[in-house]
Structures are given as C-alpha cells and as structure tokens.
Amino acid sequence: MRVGVHTSIAGALVNAVRHAKEIGCDTFQIFSANPRGWKAREPTPAQYEQFRAERAASGLGPLVIHDNYLINLASADRLIREKSVAAFRKEIQRALALEADYLVMHPGSAKGGTVGGAIRLCAESMKKAARGLTLDGLTILVENTAGQGSTIGRSFEEVAQILSLADGLPLGVCLDTAHCFEAGYPIHTQKGLARTLQQAGSTFGVERVRAVHANDSKTAFGSHSDRHEHIGKGRIGLAAFRRIVNHPALKFLPFICETPLDEPGDDRRNISALRKLAGRSPSPARRRKRGGARKAGKS
Numbered sequence: 001m002r003v004g005v006h007t008s009i010a011g012a013l014v015n016a017v018r019h020a021k022e023i024g025c026d027t028f029q030i031f032s033a034n035p036r037g038w039k040a041r042e043p044t045p046a047q048y049e050q051f052r053a054e055r056a057a058s059g060l061g062p063l064v065i066h067d068n069y070l071i072n073l074a075s076a077d078r079l080i081r082e083k084s085v086a087a088f089r090k091e092i093q094r095a096l097a098l099e100a101d102y103l104v105m106h107p108g109s110a111k112g113g114t115v116g117g118a119i120r121l122c123a124e125s126m127k128k129a130a131r132g133l134t135l136d137g138l139t140i141l142v143e144n145t146a147g148q149g150s151t152i153g154r155s156f157e158e159v160a161q162i163l164s165l166a167d168g169l170p171l172g173v174c175l176d177t178a179h180c181f182e183a184g185y186p187i188h189t190q191k192g193l194a195r196t197l198q199q200a201g202s203t204f205g206v207e208r209v210r211a212v213h214a215n216d217s218k219t220a221f222g223s224h225s226d227r228h229e230h231i232g233k234g235r236i237g238l239a240a241f242r243r244i245v246n247h248p249a250l251k252f253l254p255f256i257c258e259t260p261l262d263e264p265g266d267d268r269r270n271i272s273a274l275r276k277l278a279g280r281s282p283s284p285a286r287r288r289k290r291g292g293a294r295k296a297g298k299s
C-alpha cells in the first residue's frame, strides 16, 4: 500500500519532494504551478532537473500532479474554454517535464450549457490540449466530483462518457472518496462500497482507477457539497476507510490525502491513520469473535 498527501511547492518545486519525504509519504501529489492563477510561472530547466533528481533519489512514487482549479475544459464560454485548453496543455507539458506518472483533472462545469454538451466539450478539449504531444508514461486521470453546482463528473456514467469520447489518450480515473460520498455513492457502508465498485465496474471499469484521493467528508451523504475532513473524523468514518483501504480492488492503488491542514502534524496523522487501517485488517467476523473472547475473559 502506498500512501501520501498533496504537498506544497511553495518556494520551489523540489520542496514538495523534501516535505513528502520528511512526513513519511510513499507517494505524493502536487500542483505544478500556482493553482489559482491563469499565468503560471514556468519552471526553469534547472528546476525541473533538480526536482527529477531528488525525486528519483527519494524513491517516492507514483508522482501525481493535480491540474489548476481555474481550468474548465467543458465551459460553454468559448474564451474560457480556449484559455483552459492552453492551460491544460501547459499542465501536460509540465507533468512530462517532471516525469509525473499521473495528471489528475477535474472534468469541469456545464454552466451555461447542457450536461451532455459539457461532456462532449470536455473530451474534445482534452484531445485538443494533448494534440502533437507524446504522453510518454503519463496517464491523465479524470477525477469524479461531488457534483457541486453545475460540475460534471458527479456520476460514474459521466466519467465513463468522458473517457470513451476522449479515447486515444492514455486515460484513467482518480476516485475521490469524499466526492463519491457527497455525490451519493454509499461508500460508508459495507454493502454500499460493494455496490459502488460494481457500478464503477459497469461504467468505466474498476481497473481504470489508478489513484484514490482518500478524504473523509465534512458534509452529509449526497450533499453535493465538497468539503474534505481528516480520515475517520468525518461522515464517512474510520470503519468505512478500513474497508476501503483493504478492498482487493483498491488496496494496491496509491492513496493520497487532500485533508485539511488545521494543525501541524495533520498530514502525518492522516497518513498513519490510513497505514494503521491497512496494517490491521481483521475481517469483521474475526473482530467480533475477538471482541467476544475478550468480554468473556473479563467476566
């Protein structure tokens, strides 16, 4: 099991590698530029080189890049869409220069248009952004969303449609646990998790999930409101995360926390919470039995 967090590139790209190593990550995610500005300051060849060298030496992997929040490849507004395509092309180029394994992207928003139209635009824009580039070793992961506002990708069907319309590109899925829950996939119960993964299987295919964003949720089931919480401290809960990290279809995937940083040490605590859950994996039946034995021993 490989666990990590989204780490900051503040100061220099390479700081993310150092910080990830320091807090005990196996894998990590970064923004390759300021996530809230259109004008990214492109790293210099020397900065790329330093990042690649330190990352190789660190043994950290896979490396996941998250795309800029402003990008909306599905926008009905042509100017925003063109800006987004140009910015996403830069995302791909930086990811290649950093030798990243995955580039996670948000499908975008259908505001001002229809959901079907937005899905088509998203796929078209992705292809346009990647035109002429060789995505050597880089896979683009479409992230499922909480369905806040007019965002697309809230259902597995929508994610699957984007994947099939953008075929020809190396594509996969990044499954965000908080987004699943907030979008109305009952991953917090045992049966619900099984059903959710069945639905993943009958839409885009579970094998296309290449990374998990491991986030608990501050908001209620089906709320369509995207607010992350520390592992086990939210509405999804610890028992559900134990089932998630130990599920045969998920347990070999990289788990990346995008949990809040309220206090120093939060990232470290979330990583160790996931590790603990994966390390101790008694089946529910065994746990009950053991609990029973302890009770019996006491009485």
Ligand SMILES: [Zn+2]
Binding pocket: 066, 104, 106, 143
């Ligand atoms: Zn995301």
Ligand SMILES: [Zn+2]
Binding pocket: 143, 176, 213, 258
């Ligand atoms: Zn996420």
